[in-house]
Amino acid sequence: MASRNALYAQSGGVTAVINATAAAVIETARAHRDVIGKLYAGRNGILGALREELFDTNKETRTAIAALRHTPGGAFGSCRYKLKGIEESRAQYQRLIEVFRAHDIGYFFYNGGNDSADTALKVSSIGRELGYPLACIGIPKTVDNDLAVTDCSPGFGSVAKYVAVSTREAAMDVVSMAETSTRVFILEVMGRHAGWIAAAAGLAGEGRDEAPHLILFPEKTFDKADFLERVKACVQRNGYCVVVASEGVRDAKGHFLSEGGTRDAFGHAQLGGLAPRLANMVTGKLGYKHHWAVADYLQRSARHLASQTDLEHAGAVGRVAVELAVAGENAVMPVIERLSDRPYRWRVGKAPLSRIANHEKKLPKSFMRSDGYGITAAARRYLLPLVGGEAWPPFQDGLPRYANLKLELAPQKLPPWKNG
Amino acid sequence: MASRNALYAQSGGVTAVINATAAAVIETARAHRDVIGKLYAGRNGILGALREELFDTNKETRTAIAALRHTPGGAFGSCRYKLKGIEESRAQYQRLIEVFRAHDIGYFFYNGGNDSADTALKVSSIGRELGYPLACIGIPKTVDNDLAVTDCSPGFGSVAKYVAVSTREAAMDVVSMAETSTRVFILEVMGRHAGWIAAAAGLAGEGRDEAPHLILFPEKTFDKADFLERVKACVQRNGYCVVVASEGVRDAKGHFLSEGGTRDAFGHAQLGGLAPRLANMVTGKLGYKHHWAVADYLQRSARHLASQTDLEHAGAVGRVAVELAVAGENAVMPVIERLSDRPYRWRVGKAPLSRIANHEKKLPKSFMRSDGYGITAAARRYLLPLVGGEAWPPFQDGLPRYANLKLELAPQKLPPWKNG
Numbered sequence: 001m002a003s004r005n006a007l008y009a010q011s012g013g014v015t016a017v018i019n020a021t022a023a024a025v026i027e028t029a030r031a032h033r034d035v036i037g038k039l040y041a042g043r044n045g046i047l048g049a050l051r052e053e054l055f056d057t058n059k060e061t062r063t064a065i066a067a068l069r070h071t072p073g074g075a076f077g078s079c080r081y082k083l084k085g086i087e088e089s090r091a092q093y094q095r096l097i098e099v100f101r102a103h104d105i106g107y108f109f110y111n112g113g114n115d116s117a118d119t120a121l122k123v124s125s126i127g128r129e130l131g132y133p134l135a136c137i138g139i140p141k142t143v144d145n146d147l148a149v150t151d152c153s154p155g156f157g158s159v160a161k162y163v164a165v166s167t168r169e170a171a172m173d174v175v176s177m178a179e180t181s182t183r184v185f186i187l188e189v190m191g192r193h194a195g196w197i198a199a200a201a202g203l204a205g206e207g208r209d210e211a212p213h214l215i216l217f218p219e220k221t222f223d224k225a226d227f228l229e230r231v232k233a234c235v236q237r238n239g240y241c242v243v244v245a246s247e248g249v250r251d252a253k254g255h256f257l258s259e260g261g262t263r264d265a266f267g268h269a270q271l272g273g274l275a276p277r278l279a280n281m282v283t284g285k286l287g288y289k290h291h292w293a294v295a296d297y298l299q300r301s302a303r304h305l306a307s308q309t310d311l312e313h314a315g316a317v318g319r320v321a322v323e324l325a326v327a328g329e330n331a332v333m334p335v336i337e338r339l340s341d342r343p344y345r346w347r348v349g350k351a352p353l354s355r356i357a358n359h360e361k362k363l364p365k366s367f368m369r370s371d372g373y374g375i376t377a378a379a380r381r382y383l384l385p386l387v388g389g390e391a392w393p394p395f396q397d398g399l400p401r402y403a404n405l406k407l408e409l410a411p412q413k414l415p416p417w418k419n420g
Numbered sequence: 421m422a423s424r425n426a427l428y429a430q431s432g433g434v435t436a437v438i439n440a441t442a443a444a445v446i447e448t449a450r451a452h453r454d455v456i457g458k459l460y461a462g463r464n465g466i467l468g469a470l471r472e473e474l475f476d477t478n479k480e481t482r483t484a485i486a487a488l489r490h491t492p493g494g495a496f497g498s499c500r501y502k503l504k505g506i507e508e509s510r511a512q513y514q515r516l517i518e519v520f521r522a523h524d525i526g527y528f529f530y531n532g533g534n535d536s537a538d539t540a541l542k543v544s545s546i547g548r549e550l551g552y553p554l555a556c557i558g559i560p561k562t563v564d565n566d567l568a569v570t571d572c573s574p575g576f577g578s579v580a581k582y583v584a585v586s587t588r589e590a591a592m593d594v595v596s597m598a599e600t601s602t603r604v605f606i607l608e609v610m611g612r613h614a615g616w617i618a619a620a621a622g623l624a625g626e627g628r629d630e631a632p633h634l635i636l637f638p639e640k641t642f643d644k645a646d647f648l649e650r651v652k653a654c655v656q657r658n659g660y661c662v663v664v665a666s667e668g669v670r671d672a673k674g675h676f677l678s679e680g681g682t683r684d685a686f687g688h689a690q691l692g693g694l695a696p697r698l699a700n701m702v703t704g705k706l707g708y709k710h711h712w713a714v715a716d717y718l719q720r721s722a723r724h725l726a727s728q729t730d731l732e733h734a735g736a737v738g739r740v741a742v743e744l745a746v747a748g749e750n751a752v753m754p755v756i757e758r759l760s761d762r763p764y765r766w767r768v769g770k771a772p773l774s775r776i777a778n779h780e781k782k783l784p785k786s787f788m789r790s791d792g793y794g795i796t797a798a799a800r801r802y803l804l805p806l807v808g809g810e811a812w813p814p815f816q817d818g819l820p821r822y823a824n825l826k827l828e829l830a831p832q833k834l835p836p837w838k839n840g
Binding site for chain 1: 430433434464467491492493494495496497498499501584585586589590593595596597599600602605607623624693695696711712713714716718720721722723724725727729804808809810812815817818819820822
């Protein structure tokens with residue numbers, strides 16, 4: 001069998017460890033030169049494929065590729081660009097296949113979340129329809145941990161660790177100042193539809209007197225009066241109250257408390273600003289001095305505090321993705337399978353993309369405390385292994401030294417893409 | 421000479437390394453039992469002294485004290501409580517001396533910023549006036565780096581490192597998403613009156629094309645039109661723009677852009693909310709999608725990312741403070757003296773509290789780029805050594821393990837304090 005080339009593309013919000021997946025894909029492809037010729041990486045994800053802007057990863061040194069393992073962000077660029085249904089966007093799918101054909105790309109690795117699994121599945125089916133032989137492998141990635149089938153999503157463990165550590169540290173600040181200063185501290189974290197990240201903050205403490213005292217999940221309708229009553233009771237009991245709030249918290253009408261009114265390319269509302277809103281409620285109704293923080297991109301780019309377990313997951317799914325392609329698989333995704341909680345043991349399995357595409361894994365009810373403001377022992381058992389281990393990047397002069405790629409584009413062979 | 425007891429108190433906002441100072445004070449006092457009998461720590465700072473709530477540090481194990489070195493927050497509690505002038509607050513100063521007399525406290529170590537240096541100086545003078553022999557030693561601490569005389573303030577180096585690292589990491593996230601998502605990212609950092617912390621973000625990159633592209637200093641009046649023009653030019657040139665804004669940014673009328681209207685115990689305005697305000701300007705006028713983060717307490721409690729240099733400074737000033745007291749000094753503060761930038765060499769000197777009390781060290785003009793939106797090579801030379809070295813705390817199960825003190829109060833000897 002003659003070797004064919006491959007394309008790797010990053011999709012959607014990046015994570016602290018998505019580049020570790022990229023490194024594993026590149027290294028594993030290099031180890032299978034008999035099957036995979038050149039590995040290209042799409043510039044800004046699928047957009048690079050459409051525009052025929054393909055980085056030639058062969059131009060990168062082994063050292064630079066290895067350094068991706070400790071480098072946050074998306075090294076080749078990612079994008080929020082959703083291909084619609086095949087009938088609606090036939091021209092785009094056809095263009096993709098044209099580009100693949102021009103560069104003899106027989107393997108497509110798409111590293112993203114639920115939307116990306118859907119896209120990979122559609123690309124696979126259009127390839128079949130057009131008689132173009134193509135293996136499409138999804139690779140899991142999302143800080144939101146809402147991918148179906150896989151036990152967890154690479155990227156989540158690191159944001160979970162960041163949020164748990166930051167909550168613990170900030171709480172130590174608040175408690176030492178509470179008597180004459182801040183009584184209520186609110187940390188806003190990501191998680192649009194599922195409270196996985198907010199739940200991770202629960203690892204910072206145990207029992208009702210340790211921070212975080214209240215977690216606001218998107219899964220629970222926000223009840224202002226009840227929230228304020230709990231904040232007050234907590235301050236009266238402990239002298240202070242630490243709240244971790246998911247950006248996805250909604251009111252009884254289903255509106256995001258944080259909604260700013262703008263929407264992204266996927267039609268999702270752009271969130272932010274929940275923490276100041278909650279803080280103003282607290283001070284307005286209860287009179288407590290507040291402080292609030294919004295971690296935003298800091299939480300998902302904090303490679304300096306990545307979870308070693310997460311890093312290992314990210315590498316393993318990249319490696320197995322290539323191995324699945326080499327073994328002739330199509331329309332599948334490597335998934336993390338948990339074998340035991342403690343000691344934590346896991347392996348990489350595989351699942352058809354059709355079981356993952358456009359599904360969303362919600363936080364199980366059994367993970368939320370019955371009052372809806374905290375996590376259960378079951379959640380703790382699930383979450384703890386995912387934040388396990390440290391994976392400090394190399395530092396130089398006090399700052400982390402991240403990878404610097406050449407990012408050389410392969411010569412184009414087609415006329416420019418007309419978006420349509 | 422018979423030994424006398426000592427009191428250590430933490431004051432004002434805490435830092436990632438103030439407990440390292442506490443550890444050094446306790447350990448050095450223990451090494452001088454011939455001079456210093458018991459070392460008490462005020463519960464919630466000076467309030468504990470007024471209320472006769474004194475933790476007996478002798479009850480703490482050597483291991484627990486050593487663990488303070490890697491523990492953020494203020495282990496004994498701090499407070500924002502300013503003693504006014506001696507004539508205005510004579511009763512409070514007299515009460516302090518009463519408490520000192522009741523516990524034979526001959527040494528007072530006050531660990532704080534400019535306000536605290538002033539308090540320590542006043543306590544020293546009231547002691548003399550009342551014929552009570554007392555050595556008052558200030559110990560420098562503030563994330564704001566605005567203490568006079570000392571080359572830098574313990575606590576600053578760690579927040580500087582946190583802000584520089586976070587800026588670098590978040591920028592890598594933004595650049596990889598910019599084409600289809602966030603164009604402008606705004607990180608709000610602390611620094612009410614001086615732009616030291618904002619300046620530290622400048623270490624994240626070099627040259628005008630590396631993030632942060634724009635730094636907003638409190639030292640420069642905010643000019644909305646000019647700011648927006650620069651954001652636009654940066655996005656046109658680089659595809660994205662990373663802004664780091666000090667909470668202390670003011671408009672032409674001298675109002676904080678972030679002012680919420682509430683004030684703390686020192687009468688200072690409580691700030692916050694600048695980042696969303698700037699972000700809305702950007703999207704409203706330029707149409708770019710934005711993201712913003714407010715680091716708030718995360719930046720000053722992030723012991724997991726402390727600077728080793730800062731940690732060493734914090735320990736050294738604690739040790740020298742006790743040595744100065746033992747040597748018979750009064751109304752002085754240990755200060756950091758820089759001997760060379762690179763290699764970084766420093767030593768601990770001393771300065772009279774009168775030279776420090778109520779002064780404020782501003783960011784030198786020579787540290788701000790002539791356009792007012794970035795830092796100079798001189799700033800870089802000054803700042804870089806302060807973020808040098810990593811000082812990871814011990815982790816267990818993926819989370820940092822911080823000190824757990826017994827915090828046993830010494831028996832009270834006086835009637836309760838009536839605040840007045």
